[in-house]
Each structure stands twice: as C-alpha cells, then as structure tokens.
Amino acid sequence: MTQDATTVVVMGVQGIGKSTIGRLLAQRLGVPFVDGDGLHPERNVESMAAGIPLTDADREPWLHIVGETLVAHKPDGGVVVACSALRRAYRDLIRSHDPDVYFVEPWGPIELVAERVGARTHEYMPAALLQSQYDTLEPLGEDEHGVRMSVIESPEAIVDGVAADLAGVGRSRA
Template structure:
C-alpha cells in the first residue's frame, strides 16, 4: 500500500439463513458461524413470550406480530456490524420481512434453505423442545415468498448431508 493511502474498509456482511421452520437453517448456521468465526443468533430467541405461545398453540403469527421481532433482529445485526458481519437464522418468509432486515448496516445476504416439505414435517414431528408444531408447515409454505431475482441471495437445497449443505454455503459466501 502506498504511503498515505488508507486501507479499504470492507462493509460488514450479514448472512441471513431463511426458510420455513425445520428446513435446516439452525444446523447450517451453527456450522457456518464456527467456519467463518462470526457472531451468530437464532431468531427464535428474539420472539416475545406472546408470539411463542401463539405458535405453540398452532396459531400463525400476523405481520403485526412479526414486526417488533424483525426489528429486534435487525437491531442485533446492527449492533454486531463492527465485528465484520453476522449469521442469523430467520424464516424471513415475505419480501417485506427481508426488506426490514436489509435495513441493517452493511450488506445483508440471504441464503434460502429449502427442503422437501414431507421431510420437514417429519423432522418437526420428531423434534424435541421446540415450540413450533408441524401443523404450521402448510401456513409457512403458503406465506413463503421466494427470493426475487433482484434480491441479494441464493438458494440452498438441503437434500444431502449437513457437510454437503455447509460446503454449498461456503462456496457461495466465498464470493461475497
């Protein structure tokens, strides 16, 4: 670097692993956080007790229920931006939800994890200790708006091993 020339400052990159519940977001995010040495948050931890109770009882959340939740995730991403970026799991089912998350400082890149709905339902029926019932899979699929071609992101098909999914993701994020 020439004398007096400032080093380029790289903007933080936030990786949002999106998709319906049970698609494999959390498993992938935990592995990516270790591989990339990034701050990681599970969006479920940002839900209010009222939202958790609604979902536990099988009631889908409304956009109004989700707004404060999404804002708190965005704010967490902002607070961790100085560390170079974050990894967060969030269903981000609608474009409007992703638009809110994109307000975080830096670049927000979505990795949409998709999986066969029958596999997801089976996983959720056998998952212990989680508030989201398998009965909400159809409502999540009905609400899901695929990433638009103008949105910053990529689709990951979760049809193999966890290691294969991690490799797919690392290949994509290597170019960011």
C-alpha cells in the same frame, strides 16, 4: 463499521435446518450465531406455542430486532442469524437495517420437511404450523443478495456452497 463484516440470515420454514446450517456457517466464518427464535417477544412465543400463526403485525417488532442484531455485530466482523424471513417484505424490513445482509434459503419439499419436523421436539413450534409457513413462503428472488440451496444436500455441503458463494461475491458487496 468494518467493510469486511459478513452478516447472514439463514431463512425458511421450521424444520428446514436453519439453526444447524446457521451454526455450521457461523463456525466456518468465525462469527457468532444467533437463533432468531430467541429474539421473539414473549407474546409471539405464546401464540406459536398455542398453534396460532403469527400475523405481519406480530412479526414486525421481531424483524426489527433481527435487523438491529445484524447491525450490532457488524463492528465485530458479522453474525449469522437464523430467522424464518418467509416473505420478501420481511426480508426488505431486515434490509432496511442492513442493506448488505446475505440470505441463505435452504429449501425442500414439504413432505421431507414434515418428516423432519415430526422427528423433533421444538419448545413452541408445533408441526401443525408447517403448512401455514409453506403457504406464506416467498422464495428468495433472483434480485436478492443470497442463495437458495436444496436440503437434500447435507448441512456441510450447503455450508460449503454458501462459503464459496460468499468468498466470490459476498464480501465485495459490503
């Protein structure tokens, strides 16, 4: 594995901007972007489409796939993956595959995010699941490798901040 590989997970609740920020960040870093939604087993997709929140047992295989995806891209320089990773235990599971993964947590008040969710169409994440995601969310801890950024800023400003942080510390931890 290359020492200069940058693996990033953009985490958070639905509608927070994970995919938008992840795509922009991947472009900035010159690495692929993977939307973690596409890594879910079909059973998870069916549950979410029916408005049923996932259990930890439902999430576990998916989180392993996310971790394996990070590792698979390290030899080629890295990857940015959008993945909710709402609980520290979920991030720990991902870190069990890639201890150097850098987490980006866009965050904002539920009212703002609910407004954004209401203005979009998602193939299987109904707006009704937003409150359950906020209830589950454990913000990125100070001892976790990564950064928490307000979504009041533009996606471009968030990416600027993340890129600056990665340039300062991210690559030195590889």
